Amino acid sequence: MDTETLSDHLVELAYGPKELYVDNTYRRILDSRYTEIVGFDFFCALDDAIETALIDWWLSDDAFWGEVKAFEHWQDEVEDGMAWELMDVWETWYGADGHVKIRKASEREKVSYDKAMKKLLCEHEKKKVSIEAEAVRIGL
Numbered sequence: 001m002d003t004e005t006l007s008d009h010l011v012e013l014a015y016g017p018k019e020l021y022v023d024n025t026y027r028r029i030l031d032s033r034y035t036e037i038v039g040f041d042f043f044c045a046l047d048d049a050i051e052t053a054l055i056d057w058w059l060s061d062d063a064f065w066g067e068v069k070a071f072e073h074w075q076d077e078v079e080d081g082m083a084w085e086l087m088d089v090w091e092t093w094y095g096a097d098g099h100v101k102i103r104k105a106s107e108r109e110k111v112s113y114d115k116a117m118k119k120l121l122c123e124h125e126k127k128k129v130s131i132e133a134e135a136v137r138i139g140l
Contacts, residue, residue, distance in 0.1 A: 064138070064139065067138045067139075068138065068140065071134060071135065071138055071140070074134070075131050075134075075135075078127055078130075078131060079131075082124050082127060085120055085124075086120065086124075089113070089116050089117055089120055092113075092116070093105050093109050093110070093112065093113040093116075094113070
């Protein structure tokens with residue numbers, strides 16, 4: 001992952017602690033034992049703990065980045081294959097001749113095309129779900 005992408009991810013991850021601070025500065029945090037007004041130091045410690053967990057323990061891990069790179073490669077292959085499948089289905093019914101002129105499909109062919117496209121889009125949706133599931137599995 002390049003430096004720009006990594007910094008974008010870190011900015012997104014840092015958004016949570018900063019927003020928590022803005023939303024809760026000097027508000028009351030309720031506990032079953034007591035109520036306490038929290039100050040700036042509490043949120044600094046919380047920010048440090050989140051940064052340590054995210055950056056030092058998770059994002060800096062070589063095994064994690066290896067999985068991310070393998071995932072991105074696999075995702076690119078799957079999405080590229082999906083794009084080619086869409087083009088193949090389109091060309092089957094509306095393919096261009098040698099002069100790049102689009103052929104006119106009959107009504108029967110249009111119905112067949114619609115069925116094939118719906119089936120293909122359903123398969124693509126399943127592939128997208130599997131991509132999302134794999135991203136969640138590796139921690140993205």
